[in-house]
Amino acid sequence: MIKNNLIVTTLLIFFVTSSVFAQGETLNARDIADKSYKTSKLAGAETVSTLTIIDDKGRERVRQIAQVTKLYDNGNTEKKLIRFLSPADVKGTGLLTYDYEVGDDDMWLYLPALRKTRRIVSSEKAKSFMGSEFSYADMTPPNLDDFTYKLLAEKEINGVKCFQIEIIPKNDDIADENGYSKKVSFIAKDDFVIRRALYYNLDEELEREMTVKEIRLLDPQNRKYRPIHMEMDNKQNGRKSIINIDKIEFSPNVKDEYFTTRYLERE
Amino acid sequence: MKPMKLLIFFLLFFQSVLLAQGLFEEAAEGSDENDNNAKQTYQLNGFIRGVYYGGFVPDEDTPETKSAYGEAALQMRVRHFKGDSYFEARFRKGKEFSEEIEEFTLREAYLNLYLGRYDIRIGEQIVAWGRADGVNPTNNITPLNMLTRSPNEDDRRISNFLVRSYYNIHPVRLEAIFIPFYKSSELPVNFGIMNSALPAPEPDYPNENLENSGVAFKADVNLPSSEFSLSYFNGFNIQPGLDCNPIVNPVMFSKAYRMHVIGGDFSTAGFSSLGLRGEIAYKTPYDDYEKYAHVINPELQYVMGIDTETASGFSVILQYSGKYVIDYKELPTIPPPGSELLQQLVMMNRMLASQTEEMTHSVTFRPAWKLLYETLQVEALGMYNFTTEELFIRPKLSYDIDDALKITVGLDSYSGPDGTLFGTIDDHLSSVFVELRSSF
Numbered sequence: 001m002i003k004n005n006l007i008v009t010t011l012l013i014f015f016v017t018s019s020v021f022a023q024g025e026t027l028n029a030r031d032i033a034d035k036s037y038k039t040s041k042l043a044g045a046e047t048v049s050t051l052t053i054i055d056d057k058g059r060e061r062v063r064q065i066a067q068v069t070k071l072y073d074n075g076n077t078e079k080k081l082i083r084f085l086s087p088a089d090v091k092g093t094g095l096l097t098y099d100y101e102v103g104d105d106d107m108w109l110y111l112p113a114l115r116k117t118r119r120i121v122s123s124e125k126a127k128s129f130m131g132s133e134f135s136y137a138d139m140t141p142p143n144l145d146d147f148t149y150k151l152l153a154e155k156e157i158n159g160v161k162c163f164q165i166e167i168i169p170k171n172d173d174i175a176d177e178n179g180y181s182k183k184v185s186f187i188a189k190d191d192f193v194i195r196r197a198l199y200y201n202l203d204e205e206l207e208r209e210m211t212v213k214e215i216r217l218l219d220p221q222n223r224k225y226r227p228i229h230m231e232m233d234n235k236q237n238g239r240k241s242i243i244n245i246d247k248i249e250f251s252p253n254v255k256d257e258y259f260t261t262r263y264l265e266r267e
Numbered sequence: 268m269k270p271m272k273l274l275i276f277f278l279l280f281f282q283s284v285l286l287a288q289g290l291f292e293e294a295a296e297g298s299d300e301n302d303n304n305a306k307q308t309y310q311l312n313g314f315i316r317g318v319y320y321g322g323f324v325p326d327e328d329t330p331e332t333k334s335a336y337g338e339a340a341l342q343m344r345v346r347h348f349k350g351d352s353y354f355e356a357r358f359r360k361g362k363e364f365s366e367e368i369e370e371f372t373l374r375e376a377y378l379n380l381y382l383g384r385y386d387i388r389i390g391e392q393i394v395a396w397g398r399a400d401g402v403n404p405t406n407n408i409t410p411l412n413m414l415t416r417s418p419n420e421d422d423r424r425i426s427n428f429l430v431r432s433y434y435n436i437h438p439v440r441l442e443a444i445f446i447p448f449y450k451s452s453e454l455p456v457n458f459g460i461m462n463s464a465l466p467a468p469e470p471d472y473p474n475e476n477l478e479n480s481g482v483a484f485k486a487d488v489n490l491p492s493s494e495f496s497l498s499y500f501n502g503f504n505i506q507p508g509l510d511c512n513p514i515v516n517p518v519m520f521s522k523a524y525r526m527h528v529i530g531g532d533f534s535t536a537g538f539s540s541l542g543l544r545g546e547i548a549y550k551t552p553y554d555d556y557e558k559y560a561h562v563i564n565p566e567l568q569y570v571m572g573i574d575t576e577t578a579s580g581f582s583v584i585l586q587y588s589g590k591y592v593i594d595y596k597e598l599p600t601i602p603p604p605g606s607e608l609l610q611q612l613v614m615m616n617r618m619l620a621s622q623t624e625e626m627t628h629s630v631t632f633r634p635a636w637k638l639l640y641e642t643l644q645v646e647a648l649g650m651y652n653f654t655t656e657e658l659f660i661r662p663k664l665s666y667d668i669d670d671a672l673k674i675t676v677g678l679d680s681y682s683g684p685d686g687t688l689f690g691t692i693d694d695h696l697s698s699v700f701v702e703l704r705s706s707f
Contacts, residue, residue, distance in 0.1 A: 046290035053640070061670050066294035085294060087670035088312050088706035098491055106491045106536070113421050115395040119494065119534045121542050126578035131641030135578075179578055239640070249290045258291065261489050262386070262435055266379075267344070267353075 029149035029165045033185070035192040037141045041078065042224050043252035044070040048085075049245045053132045056238035063087065063130055070254050076101040078141065079259035084130075092267035096259065099140050110264045117261045126179025132241035133208055133232040137178040146174045155186060157195040158213075162186040175202060191215070193225045201236070209233045218250040313341040314706040318361075320416045320679075322698035325458075333698045334416040336361025336368065350380040363416065375426045386433040391426040394444065396485065396498065397546050398532040401631055401648070402588045404548035404568035405498050405530035408444060408483055410452040410505040418663060418675045418702045425450065438489045446481035449473045449503045449523060454619060455688075456509065456521070458695040470521035471510065473503055493535035500528040504552075508561025508616045513608050519615065522561040525553040542574040557594070560612045563620045565593040572631070580637035588629045595625035618688050627654040642667040657683035657690065675702040 027035070051063040064085040071078055078099040084090045092112040099105045110117045125137035150166040167183040169175040181204050186196040193215050201207040214229040230243045257263055320333040338359040345352045355374040362368065377390030397403030401420075410425045417423070427450040434441040449472055473479035481502020488495055503523040510522040530548035551565035572586030602610035617623045630653070635646040647662040663677035680697050683689035 046294075048290065048294040055640075066291050068289075068291040081291070083291075083294075088314070089667075089671075089673065091312065104536075113419065115393060115421065115424075116398075118398075119536050119542060119544075121536050121540055121574070121576055124540070124576055124578045127576070127580065128641065131637075176578070247290055247294070251289060254289065254291075260435075260437055261494075262433070262437070262440060266381075 029151040029163075030144065032151065032163050032165055032187055032192065033147075033149050033167060034144055036185070036187045036194055037144070038075075039192040039223065039225055040194075040227070041071060041075060041141065042069065042219055042226065042250060043222075044068075044250070044254040045218065045226065046247075046249045046251050046254060047226075047245050048247040049243055051130060051132055051134075052242045052244070053130075054240045054242070061087075061131075063090070063132075068251075068254055068258050070252075070256070070259065080140075081258050081264065090130075094264045094267075096261065096264045097140070098259075101141075102143060102145070105140070108261055108264060110261075112267055117264055125177055133234045133239055134230075134241055134243065135179050137180075138210070138232070142178065146170055146178075152184070154189070157186045157188075160195055161189045162195055163189060180207070191217075191223070191225055193227065206235050209235060216248065218248065219252075224250075308347070309343060309345045311341070311343050312707060313339065314704055315339045316702055316704035318417065318700065318702045320698040320700045323694065325694035332362065333696075334361070334363045336363060340374070349382060350378065352376075352378045364414070373426075384435045386435065388429070388431040391428055392431065393421075393424045393426045394429065394431065395424070396532075397530075398494075398496075398534045398544045399546040399570040399572060399588075400544075400574075400584045400586060400633060401650070402570050402586065402629075403546060404550070404570065405496075405500075405528065405532060405546055407500045407502075407505060407528050407548075407550075408446065408481075410450050412453040413455050414453050414696075416698070416700070418665075418677055418700055425452070440487040440489065442483075442485040442487065444483040446483070446502050447477075448475050449479060449481070450505070451507050451521065451523060452505045454506065454521070455692045455696065456519075456619070458692045467518045468512075468516055468520040470507065470523075472507070472521070472523050479503070493533060495533035496531060498528075498530045498532075500526075500530075502526075504563075506620070508559075508563065509612060509619070510559075510561040511608065511612060517608060519612065524559070524562045526563075527551050527553070540575055543572075544574070545569070545571040551593075560609060560616055563616065563622055564595060566622065567591045567593070580641065582635050584631070584633040586631040588631065590621060590627045592622045592625050595622070614686075618686070618691070621652075621655075621688070623687070624654045627652055629653065639666075652683075655683060655687045657681075657687050659689060671705055671707060673702075673704050673706070675704070676700065 046068045047066070049065045049067065051065060053061045066083045066085055067080065069078055069080045080097045080099060082095040084093040094110040096108045097105055107120045108117050109120050125140065126135050129136055129139055147167045147169055152164040152166050155162055155164050163186070165185045165187060167185060169178060169181070175181050180199045181202050182200040184198040185194055187194050193212065195212050197210040198206060199208040211231045212227040212229070213231065214227070215225050216228050217223070217225050226245065226248060228245045228248070232241045234240065315338070317337050319335045321330060322333045323329060324331045336359050338357055340355060340357045342355040354376045357372050357374050360369045373391060375391050375393060377388050377392045380387045394408040396406040396408065408429070410427065411423045412425050413423065415423045427446065428448055430445040432443050451470065451472060481500070483498065483500040483502070485496050485498040502525065504526050507521040507523040509519040511517055511519045528548050528550045530546070532546040534542065534544035536542045547569040549565070549567050552562045554562045556562040556564050568588065568590045570586055570588040572584055574582065574584040576582040598610055598613060621627065630651055632649040633646065635644065637644055644665045647660065650659045660680045661677060663675060665673055665675040667673050678699050681689040681693040683693065
């Protein structure tokens, strides 16, 4: 009898723990953040996006961007080429980035007015992306080891059950580089796609709130998603920026030629 | 542009065959895959602008309009089989250097062919070599119009007809340029340098034949952490010298001469928040520089600079540039009898070529700040030559009124002691400027 009870208890513990593990609840906060970054890492993709910048008086400025990405080195390096399509005075400007999982990225900027490609210093990721409320840091996967992670709670965001993760830069330099002292991310439990994020500035005040309003499954085989519609509200200045991906294609075999300074200079 | 060149260009320009493309290429090229009936294979852009330059009448305190003109530009890019073609024409009307102007210019017109590892660009085009900022000793292919009054530095560049080809074996890019016809820079020689009551003789430039053509080669290596290049140029100097024939006419005229230039440059951002770049070139003329006054001495010019940018949008470039003139000889304080004109000619040529001293040391400083969510750009360019004490500063402020309309105000200020280039042109070219530009 005692033996039978022991077997039943052991089986019960096994099933319960398996069940919890399957739901991801035994994942720690870092694992969840890692899964979240990896779930949006497509082998290759081409997009055309519209960036709408709305100031505190409701006036809009609209930019169009074409982007192509591809993963290299077993997914440890993402190469990305961005070309600005409009407005006319930035048309033809191109930005080529080699985004490494560890270490500083390599970035080259092609400005048609200079007729030259210039290597640019990449450490200042906190810089605004085209004058919007999004920063370059928001557009690139971070180095996971630069932050500490804490699972705060589980919350529902627009009907989606999410992990609430607190992400804190490990030191002031990393905070400066990324432009925030703390980030609270809401990551969906089922697909690990981020649905909402709160960014606290270096004075630890809530500065920006990002909301993902639409996602799309692009690589069903590997369960890879991309946010299609993102909004960033600046709580400090009343400005808002919206990135809407108008067209997107999963292109794992995108040409390597795109990720060269030679192609960057083709207007 | 010569009729034959025009014919070749337009034959190539309008042969349009579409290629299968990815989304990125289609977007960048302006195609709309949702509208098959009107698939767009060309892009049309351009701008209109009004520009005003104001200053003082030379040697007086009286304000004057230096330039006031309106300009319209039309830019068209056509995609076609294995490449694209680009065309930009400008029409300018107004007043410049006290004269009414009404001119049409073909700014660029070229054909690109992308043939696997080979890229070819043929036509009227602009080449900008060199990784340094503003001071580029390896950049000897595209002439400059130093009299252009425009807030945009690129407007000084003058296109010339070139055949430019590349062979790409990433990370190496080999480039060869054939320069069939000579085109000279426009020099600021009419401000106390070459002005005379007598008519100036025609410039002495090379005839259009094969032996007067030029060539240039560059090997560019682009590594993830750094990039560098080695280059060679063999052709007529885009900046001609001055010569005169005192027996026929004592007035100076421009005269081109051939030279070799061996150069190199590099850039890296391997120092965390600092970028490092440099450029060097050794120039040596074909002709005997000790015999001909219009031919410059061999020289070694080098530039080294750092740049950085902060998250707030502030960036700064700081460069040192130096020049060493080989076989430099001091001119006598009092020229020997009968050689006064020759000595004046040599002095003028040295001034134009920045060879008045054996060694010169300069700094270039370019802070820039993007403010108000990148709608306001504040920039200042400063260049100071410690040896000759010449100074150029150009503070500039641009504001995007909306996505299509921009206003720019600024100042061009040249200064220097008597006998220097900036000291000679300062009253003529120093001015404040305003530009209102609408782009489409």
